[in-house]
Amino acid sequence: MRFALIGAGANGTVHARLIEALDDDLVAVVDHDLDRAQQLADQYGARAYATAASAYAEVDAVSICLPSALHADAAIEALYAGKHVLVEKPVDITLAAADRLIAVQQETGLTVSVISQRRFQEPVRTIKDAVDSGALGRITSGIVESAFYRPQSYYDGDGWRGTLAIDGGGALMNQGIHALDLLVWMLGKPVQVSARTGQLAHENIEVEDVAAATITFESGAIGVLLASTAAYPGSPVRLSIHGDRGTATMDDDRLVALTTAGAVGEGLGLVGERSAVELAHLAQYRDFVGAVTEGRAPAVGLADGRRSLATVLAVYESARRGRPVELDE
Numbered sequence: 001m002r003f004a005l006i007g008a009g010a011n012g013t014v015h016a017r018l019i020e021a022l023d024d025d026l027v028a029v030v031d032h033d034l035d036r037a038q039q040l041a042d043q044y045g046a047r048a049y050a051t052a053a054s055a056y057a058e059v060d061a062v063s064i065c066l067p068s069a070l071h072a073d074a075a076i077e078a079l080y081a082g083k084h085v086l087v088e089k090p091v092d093i094t095l096a097a098a099d100r101l102i103a104v105q106q107e108t109g110l111t112v113s114v115i116s117q118r119r120f121q122e123p124v125r126t127i128k129d130a131v132d133s134g135a136l137g138r139i140t141s142g143i144v145e146s147a148f149y150r151p152q153s154y155y156d157g158d159g160w161r162g163t164l165a166i167d168g169g170g171a172l173m174n175q176g177i178h179a180l181d182l183l184v185w186m187l188g189k190p191v192q193v194s195a196r197t198g199q200l201a202h203e204n205i206e207v208e209d210v211a212a213a214t215i216t217f218e219s220g221a222i223g224v225l226l227a228s229t230a231a232y233p234g235s236p237v238r239l240s241i242h243g244d245r246g247t248a249t250m251d252d253d254r255l256v257a258l259t260t261a262g263a264v265g266e267g268l269g270l271v272g273e274r275s276a277v278e279l280a281h282l283a284q285y286r287d288f289v290g291a292v293t294e295g296r297a298p299a300v301g302l303a304d305g306r307r308s309l310a311t312v313l314a315v316y317e318s319a320r321r322g323r324p325v326e327l328d329e
């Protein structure tokens with residue numbers, strides 16, 4: 001499949017590597033900073049363009065690695081040009097933008113997948129299987145921690161990071177959404193959120209660097225979330241899912257416990273190999289290409305991206321209002 005990469009920044013560079021690793025063709029790199037596009041394009045024998053419209057004729061699909069508030073518009077433009085779309089998280093920063101994109105995807109019938117590469121990590125899949133198979137019994141609670149650290153220079157470096165208008169949020173919208181997406185994937189439909197946010201360790205940003213929330217799910221299960229970019233030196237995502245017959249925990253990107261009533265066992269500890277997040281990113285690319293070529297839905301679709309975004313926005317609203325808020329999909 002021939003890809004155009006839209007956005008040749010930090011993450012675009014990773015996507016270029018992934019497309020090459022997949023044996024798909026990166027034929028165009030688009031960035032309004034044409035020098036930046038050219039530099040990356042040169043490494044992969046691709047052509048550089050300043051606008052996406054000039055690249056469409058050469059490609060089957062686009063990967064969108066633009067700043068977050070530009071995602072839906074770029075995806076809609078590509079869909080109307082007849083291209084399949086792999087868009088980075090978050091799907092966009094407002095539900096109105098996500099809904100516009102969902103409408104155009106439905107109208108065109110083309111494939112759109114939202115990056116949530118952690119869903120493809122080996123230990124995460126093992127935990128999800130344990131949830132879905134009933135091995136953990138009735139799921140009662142889950143807890144995720146995205147305790148990252150970003151120095152002040154991270155926010156100072158690029159114009160859009162830490163802004164409400166383009167980043168749309170901070171530690172949760174940009175980083176913690178990965179962990180939140182796992183919690184929501186495991187526990188189902190969120191119905192109520194109670195949250196607090198703070199801006200504690202960074203200056204000149206309009207967004208939170210700490211967010212904490214409890215989330216009640218339709219099933220009655222209760223989830224706990226911490227997202228931070230102020231947790232020096234930063235830790236890998238930690239996830240535990242508890243049921244009335246078992247518990248599964250991922251830490252340091254490994255499955256460190258899977259204990260079920262039927263098979264209690266230390267023996268099940270440390271099951272699974274360390275799985276780099278980039279390998280998971282590659283697995284999501286593979287899924288996207290498979291979805292396009294086989295004409296099936298991608299593993300992570302727009303409804304998934306929208307649900308995680310809605311939960312992020314509910315966290316912000318609850319923190320702003322100082323009271324729980326209901327989610328209504």
Ligand SMILES: NC(=O)c1ccc[n+]([C@@H]2O[C@H](COP(=O)([O-])OP(=O)(O)OC[C@H]3O[C@@H](n4cnc5c(N)ncnc54)[C@H](O)[C@@H]3O)[C@@H](O)[C@H]2O)c1
Nearest residue numbers: 007008009010011012031032033065066067068088089158
């Ligand atoms: N899945 C992940 O783990 C992961 C990791 C990092 C970033 N991301 C996501 O990737 C996206 C990009 O992040 P980044 O760190 O690469 O940002 P970045 O600032 O490094 O890169 C963004 C690029 O977009 C270009 N650009 C901006 N506006 C443009 C426009 N209108 N037209 C064309 N090009 C334009 C910029 O020149 C820049 O090269 C964000 O949405 C972020 O949330 C995801």
